[in-house]
Amino acid sequence: MADTRNSIQVENVVASSSINQEVDLRALAEDLDAEFEPVQFPGLVYRTQNPSVAVLIFDSGKVVCTGAKSISDVHEAITDTVQTLRELEVDAPQSPPVNIQNIVAKADLQRRLNLNATAIALGLEAVEYEPEQFPGLVYRLDDPDITVLLFGSGKLIITGAQHRSESEAAFTNIQTQLSKLGLLEGGQREYPRNVQ
Template sequence: MNVENVVASTKLADEFDLYKIEAELEGAEYKKEKFPGLVYRVKAPKAAFLIFTSGKIVCTGAKNIEDIRRVIITLAETLKSIGIENIYSEPEIIVQNIVATADFKVDLNLNAVVLGMGMENVEYEPEQFPGVVCRVKKPKVVVLVFSSGKLVVTGGKTVNDCEEGVQVIRKGLEDMGLLSSSGSEQQIAGA
């Protein structure tokens, strides 16, 4: 399984003057008539911020939680360096969503997947979307299953949530005979 994107939020101050931040922070974009937040991107590690007048920040695009922490702390220091005052020294960072991918490396009959998984937590409308949408109750994640054997997991708050979601789908596919249990474990380990 590979983590593709981590989305987290925090609050860095009681309020921000977004016009001042845009004027002082190279590359910052604030078009209030189009979107109520300022957009700011960083390259190392790669991430993007949505900064709001309320002092709230949404960070997206990082590949792991440690990178999220690092870029948020760096942003706080950068804001202090351009004269933004009252930045919180220890902001609480809350992971909102993790998106991950996995590959069972086997072609799947999606009609068989839908029938085997049961209709209550599964959606499949091939005219609108080429994958099966599986809503896993525990952990609470959504797993998109494609005929190529590739998966996209979203909604996890931890990497473990995403891994467990993949395992729930793997077990379901094994129980239906769509994956062999010994081969799929090797394939997941190599994914």
């Protein structure tokens, strides 16, 4: 079995923080040139360019960072946002704590999967598979506590991790299980050729 962990790519890191005080979002939106449509969404949406993420600020002072491609991008975006708030005379802490909530990653088994056989082999109690509703199979792992979406193409979406190593462990876990069950046999994925 080839080690394809290097195919794991982080697509989104969601993290939370707090500036430990209530804020006037309407005034802050003008100062930051940020989006604030309270009828549609209760938070202010502040977009940073480098790294390119969305920082959501709520009137309670809670801050959520989404769209980052790495944990270091999260820290940089929150640090830069807090520094900007401090420049606007918001009494925010210099280095607020950052809590990683969810890492969403994608990976590729480089093999096609028969999702019907996979659903049965993995055990119906841990699997949700309704192809008429959604084209992927939802598999909940216990160790680590991660959810993996498997697609017939062999592509995976791994969600629920708080560290990249958990995404890698989930990938190794699913790859090992599928291999032991004989579901990764048959060589590399083949793509249909154009027929003329």
